[in-house]
Amino acid sequence: MPGPLRTRITQLLGIDHPILGGGLMWLSDAQYVAALVNAGCMGFVTPRSYAGEADFCDALERCAELTQGKPFGVNLTLSHRPEANAAVPRWMEAALAHGVRIFETAGHAPAELIRALHRSNAIVVHKASNLRHALSAERAGADAIALVGMEEGGHPGANELPTMLLGALALGRFSVPVVLGGGIGRGRQLAAVLAQGLDGVLIGSRFLVCEEISAHARYKEHLLTCDEHATVRLLQSLGSTWRVLHNETARQVQALEQAGARNHAAFGDLLAGTTTRDRCYAQGDWQHGMASLGPSIAFAQRIEPLQVIVNELVAEAVQAITALPALVAMDSMDSMEKQ
Ligand SMILES: Cc1cc2nc3c(=O)[nH]c(=O)nc-3n(C[C@H](O)[C@H](O)[C@H](O)COP(=O)(O)O)c2cc1C
Incomplete structure (x- = not known):
């Protein structure tokens, strides 16, 4: 059943609500x-989270079972290190072979990947933190753009601009649908994005406390105590900005960076994703591992089913939008037009 907020992104992806859950490593x-798809949104499986292609394919099959055939997406994040992208064509082929037709692309130099996906009749939502990169992705054929501001959890690139400003700068510059991500966690923000003339939102951090996220309950309980100052942006000096939970690992990384460390090797194992997976997410030991997180975690109050969070976002957005006309004094509009 389509929801009350219908935009070009709900139409393009065939979803009920203009809400995408961005790919989340691990x-x-x-x-x-x-859970995202069944709540009327779109979600993306992250192949990099799996030990090998067979495990990734098992995840695709399980997801198809759980969504009972409703379309879901796959995230293809391109690294700036070519050797880290060797498996991307195989992941793309595996996803296509499993009937996936919606992709979230992100990262370095995506044009060739976008074109390859298009040749297979896939729909591409390209995520970018910079208008210039987003415009070139549109030229390469992206069907929609997700613009993410410096508030986003994870890797916002070198971008220093906040989400709201990026959204306003995007107006009139794209012919494909544009959604905004980074720092979004309330329905009123969704309403503001739609009022800006854009097509929806992309969320990561706010959804981390939903029941369906597999992270340890101790980690989620810690997230409930976080306010908007609980995250920190690190590694700007290496050109690979990473917004994470401000925990013990983050403090050690920050100290090394401040002391002049300028390449990944200088951080030893501190940046290892497997530490985040094994200690933070699997054991709930939230002090250890670089745990991608943005300040919108401050909006999380409870561990609850994703559907409840999505319903609340949509209801609040509708309430905000329906209250707006009362703010417009029509008699004053008439006199402005006559002037
Ligand atoms: C735990 C976590 C892991 C993430 N992993 C990825 C990833 O592997 N690929 C990617 O394109 N984006 C990744 N992101 C970014 C999200 O897809 C999304 O763009 C971001 O969370 C939106 O901003 P928000 O966190 O302020 O909602 C990650 C974000 C988080 C919080």
Whole structure:
């Protein structure tokens, strides 16, 4: 059943609500992505989270079962290190072979990947933190753009601009639908994005406390105590900005960076994603691992089903939008037009 907010992104992706759940390393598994889809949103399985192609394919099959055939997406994030992208064509082929037709692309130099996906009749939502990169992705054929501001959890690139400003700068510059991400966690923000003339939102951090995210309950309980100052942006000096939970690992990384460390090797194992997976997410030991997180975690109050969070976002957005006309004094509009 389509929801009350219908935009070009709900139409393009065939979803009920103009809400996308961005791919989450280690966490966008079948259970979470299916929860997004079943709540009327779109989600993306992250192949990099799996030990190998067979495990990734198992996740795709499980997700198809859980969504009972409703379309879901796959995230293809391109690294700036070519050797880290060797498996991307195989992940793309595996996803296509499993019937996936919606992709979130992100990262370095995506034009060739976008064109390859198009040749296979896929729909591409390209995520970018910079208008210039987003415009070139549109030229390469992206069907929609997700613009993410410096508030986003994870890797916002070198961008220093906040989400709201990026959204306003995007107006009139794209012919494809544009959604905004980074710092979004309330329905009133969704309403503001739609009022800006854009097509929806992309969310990561706010959804981390939903029941369907596989992280340990101790981690989620810690997230409930976080306010908007609980995250920190690190590694700007290496050109690979990363917004994470301000925990013990982040403090050690910050100290090394401030002391002049300028390449990944200088941080030893501190940046290892497997530490985040094994200690933070699997054991709930939230002090250890670089745990991608943005300040919108401050909006999380409870661990609850994703559907409840989505319903609340949509209801609040509708309430905000329906209250707006009362703010417009029509008699004054008439006199402005006559002037
Ligand atoms: C835990 C976590 C892991 C993420 N992993 C990825 C990833 O692997 N690929 C990607 O394109 N984006 C990744 N992101 C970014 C999200 O897809 C999304 O763009 C971001 O969370 C939106 O901003 P928000 O966190 O302020 O809602 C990650 C974000 C978080 C919080």
